[in-house]
Amino acid sequence: MKNRMSPTLFSTLVCLFGIVAVCGTESFTLPSGPSSEGSLYELESVWKSQDGNAVRLDALGGKTRVFAMGYTSCQYACPRIIADLQRIEKALDEKGIGADKVEISFISIDPVVDTPERLKALETEYGMDARRWLLLTGDEDGVLELAVALGMKYRKTTAMDFAHSNIITVLAPDGRIVYQTPEIGSDLSEALQAIESGF
Amino acid sequence: MTRTYPRTALLQAISRATASKKGFGIGSKVCVVVVNLCIQLTVADVPEEMVEIPAGAYTPMYIERAEERPVSGFLLDRRPVTNGQFLEFVRANPKWRRSAVKRLFADEAYLAHWGGDLDLGPNGDRIADSPVTHVSWFAARAYLKTVGKRLPSEDEWEYVARADETRADASKDPRFTARLLDWYGRPSPAILPSVADEAPNVYGVSGLHGVVWEWVRDFNNAMVTGESRGDSSLERGLYCAGGALGTTDPRNYAAFMRYAFRSSLQGAYAVPNLGFRGARSIERGPVP
Known part of the structure; x- marks a missing residue:
């Protein structure tokens, strides 16, 4: 479901x-x-990218974006979410859909541990193309708001770990949610279709 | 200013002292004077409409979270936010009016029981002091921000919600649970009662049970599906007709219903009988 x-x-x-x-x-x-009518870019939170730049959520419009939330010290599901995001990226590359049209974001739910440096290390570890990937870390309140807006459930389970839902969200350039899949390792063709339907 | 004693503990000390028939000499009068002085000192930064909830610990109802969790002292509104108060908020903040609110923040049912943007409707006089409902999580947060407050966390809310009129923790008393279930099963009146009509619990907080359900800050903390750690069976017990089997105390079916209800919500939902109240963290003064 x-x-x-x-x-x-x-x-x-x-x-x-x-x-x-x-x-x-x-x-x-x-x-x-979650509401599919509202634009996520109504949220006014400010984040930091893997390069330490301030990023306003409400300034992210204009491109199709693929969002997933997790945390870098995650041993369980997050590597698989990132793998799914990379499968999407690969398919986009093959179809010639560039970073000027679609960007991919992995957004941290762990503001304490996930510094921009940690995000940079993640980028390196997974060989992410910096033109395509925008990794974000924020503050506790911004994370909560964004997670709620995405319909994502999470909570801290230990000092280091979180339990969280695994949702990949496709956002239209105006910030509306056009597609969501919470299933890890699921067939991503629907997500791709949703992305392509925007062009 | 540093806090020395929780106010409720002082009040309890006073009532114990005054209830006691013996040992009432000069000493105890001095004691009461000192205690009163302390109360005045602590009252100074607790707004009239709030009470201070002393720090403690409580055990949430799920096995997974069955270990005792500490709750820091905090301030909580005595009563839920009313229609009248919320009307003032939307008057001052046009973007939160019914016709203007962004769909990300509130669905079509937002303030559906009102007559219009700035109109409580034909029953306006009667609902002005009733808890506001049909408000989304985002709207509740926006309101509370304007008054320097925040939503209570689920832990904070549940910690205080265990109290009845005389005990900080009545949750093990089947009669307490029965009262809650009785309310949960009763039809709600077309006009919700005034927030002033509910009996306060031992902390001085009223209306946690019996009138409306309330938003908490982290309502989205229970997994429904696809939890990352793959141990969602614990929560599966909550959903898959498992009834209250996964709970630490199956008698506390009332709490089970609250958790189940919360986990069905989304931040933009504006539903009947779901309101909110404010909380505030206690800023500790510098240690002398």
């Missing part, structure tokens, strides 16, 4: 919350997933 509640959960919650909250007054159903 991608980044959505399972139908069972959904109906359970509608049922629970329906009973809880709305009997006798008005009925409603919870929509599913």
Whole structure:
């Protein structure tokens, strides 16, 4: 069900919350997933790139962007998310869709550990093309806001680790979410289709 | 100014002293005077509409998080934010009006129970002092920012929500849980009661249960699917008809419902019966 509640959960919650909250007054159903109508670039948070430059989220419009959030010391899923992002990159390269049209971002949820230097090291480790990849680290509040806007769940589990959902998001040049996949190692052709449909 | 004693502890000391029939000599009067002085000192930086919640620890309901978690002292609003207060906010902040709000920040149901941008509707007089609902997480945060507050964390909220009128932790008392479940199962009235009508808990906080559910800062901390560590079975217990089996205390089904509800939310959702209140961290003064 991608980044959505399972139908069972959904109906359970509608049922629970329906009973809880709305009997006798008005009925409603919870929509599913984050808003696809709003632009993510309404967020005014300021981040730092792997080169230490300040990056305003609301200045990222104009290109299609592929976003994923994680953290550099992650041993489990993040390397796989990055691998998925690199598969997308490879497909874009093969189709001749350059960094002038689509950029890829890995955004840290760990403002304490992930300094721009850590991001730079990640760039080197994975051989990321700096023209294509914008790695970002921010502050706790900016991370929370962006994660919520992306419909992403996360929490700190130990001093070093986070549990988090694995979502790859495709943003239109105006900042609207046009596609999301939370599944690691899933078929990325839908994400690619969403990217290409913008051209 | 450095804080020396939590205010609630001092109040409890006073009530113990005054309730006690013996040992009431000059000494205890002096003691009460000193205690009162201390209260005045600490009251100075606690706004009237807030109370100080003393630091402590609590055990969240999930097995995965079953270890005790520390909660620092903080300030919490006595009551949820009302329609009237929120109206003042949107009056002063046009971009948060119903017709102007960005869809990223609030869905179509935002303030749907009002008559218009600056109009509480035909029942305006009656709902002005009721908790505001149909507000998104983003809107709640924006409101609180303007008054120098923030949303309480889930830990903070749940820590205070264990209290009843006389005990800081009533969560092990089946009667307490039964009361909450009774509310959860009752239809909500068309006109929500005024925030002034609810009995305060032992901290002086009212309306945590019984009127509306409330946003917390980190409502998005429970995984639904695709958790990165691959140990989502714990949370699967929460969703896949596992009922309350994954919880530290299956009796606390009321808390289970709150966690389940929260994890179904998105930041832009504006739903009936979901409101909010403010919190503030306590700034520690320099250590002398």
